[in-house]
Amino acid sequence: MGTEATPKLPIIDFNNLNLEAKSPNWELVKSQVYKALVEYGCFEAVFDKVPLDLRKAIFASLQELFDLPLETKLLNVSKKPYHGYVGQYPMIPLFESMGIDDANILEKVDSMTNNLWPDGNQNFSKTIHSFSEELTELDQIIRKMILESLGVEKYLEEHMNSTNYLLRVMKYKGPQTSDTKLGLSTHSDKNVVTILYQNQVEGLEVMTKDGQWISYKPSSSGSFVAMIGDSIHAWSNGRLHSPFHRVMMSGNEARYSTGLFSIPKGGYIIKAPEELVDEEHPLLFRPYDHVEFLKYYYTEKGQRDQFAMRTYCGV
Ligand SMILES: O=C(O)CCC(=O)C(=O)O
Numbered sequence: 001m002g003t004e005a006t007p008k009l010p011i012i013d014f015n016n017l018n019l020e021a022k023s024p025n026w027e028l029v030k031s032q033v034y035k036a037l038v039e040y041g042c043f044e045a046v047f048d049k050v051p052l053d054l055r056k057a058i059f060a061s062l063q064e065l066f067d068l069p070l071e072t073k074l075l076n077v078s079k080k081p082y083h084g085y086v087g088q089y090p091m092i093p094l095f096e097s098m099g100i101d102d103a104n105i106l107e108k109v110d111s112m113t114n115n116l117w118p119d120g121n122q123n124f125s126k127t128i129h130s131f132s133e134e135l136t137e138l139d140q141i142i143r144k145m146i147l148e149s150l151g152v153e154k155y156l157e158e159h160m161n162s163t164n165y166l167l168r169v170m171k172y173k174g175p176q177t178s179d180t181k182l183g184l185s186t187h188s189d190k191n192v193v194t195i196l197y198q199n200q201v202e203g204l205e206v207m208t209k210d211g212q213w214i215s216y217k218p219s220s221s222g223s224f225v226a227m228i229g230d231s232i233h234a235w236s237n238g239r240l241h242s243p244f245h246r247v248m249m250s251g252n253e254a255r256y257s258t259g260l261f262s263i264p265k266g267g268y269i270i271k272a273p274e275e276l277v278d279e280e281h282p283l284l285f286r287p288y289d290h291v292e293f294l295k296y297y298y299t300e301k302g303q304r305d306q307f308a309m310r311t312y313c314g315v
Pocket residue numbers: 168170184189196198204245246247257258259
């Protein structure tokens with residue numbers, strides 16, 4: 001038997017990208033992004049555009065938020081599942097999360113903040129908003145690179161306009177044991193692109209196509225994880241992989257993480273462009289509305305279904 005190397009997520013450097021021109025560097029990074037998303041559905045993005053003080057401030061803000069009394073955290077409500085406060089699930093007791101819809105729009109962040117801190121909390125609002133705003137740029141670079149790689153950039157404007165952003169912030173309590181405990185169950189994301197960021201406590205694991213778990217270890221504090229959701233898997237007619245992932249926790253320290261999710265708007269029909277469907281690539285998913293799909297996904301059956309998208313609209 002040969003010694004198989006432990007699999008590792010590809011690392012892609014997004015610094016010094018010339019966004020205006022189709023520079024050689026843009027083309028190089030684009031080919032790395034496409035290859036990583038076909039093979040892993042996921043990569044580590046080194047993106048120093050988010051300044052160091054903001055990278056530190058975000059975790060201080062998260063701690064301040066999760067330290068609020070439970071009755072205050074419960075004020076973070078949303079009609080959309082998983083966009084408001086969740087926690088104390090019997091199956092995953094370590095996990096707690098809150099959501100900020102349209103976190104790239106200052107007024108929206110302010111209204112969420114004022115709901116939790118009636119006297120206001122400028123510092124919190126500013127941190128969440130600036131952080132989200134910087135990361136929407138990375139989301140848009142990645143999506144532009146995807147459409148260009150697929151040769152369908154003529155849909156770029158429609159594609160970009162078809163989504164909103166949600167910043168979800170998470171806390172995983174340390175299980176106080178050296179054994180590993182489940183922090184967040186195995187799932188694939190349902191949205192377009194997810195950009196994850198975490199404090200110094202590791203725990204994210206991403207499954208390769210052949211079923212091996214990769215334990216993610218950021219190579220710098222300017223490292224983010226970019227991941228594809230099922231909606232781009234469907235839209236790309238299966239070309240891009242949407243990976244299973246989970247969070248495993250050990251030790252005493254709390255893990256704080258953030259996820260910026262680009263999410264298809266309700267009423268928008270996700271449909272693979274005709275350029276991506278031919279005899280060799282028959283249509284894999286019927287056109288669908290993301291919000292309608294979530295109604296199935298959040299049923300008891302849908303929650304147990306690891307291939308919910310296939311069940312819902314697979315051809
Ligand atoms: O906390 C993390 O790093 C992962 C969170 C995640 O997978 C999710 O929120 O969908």
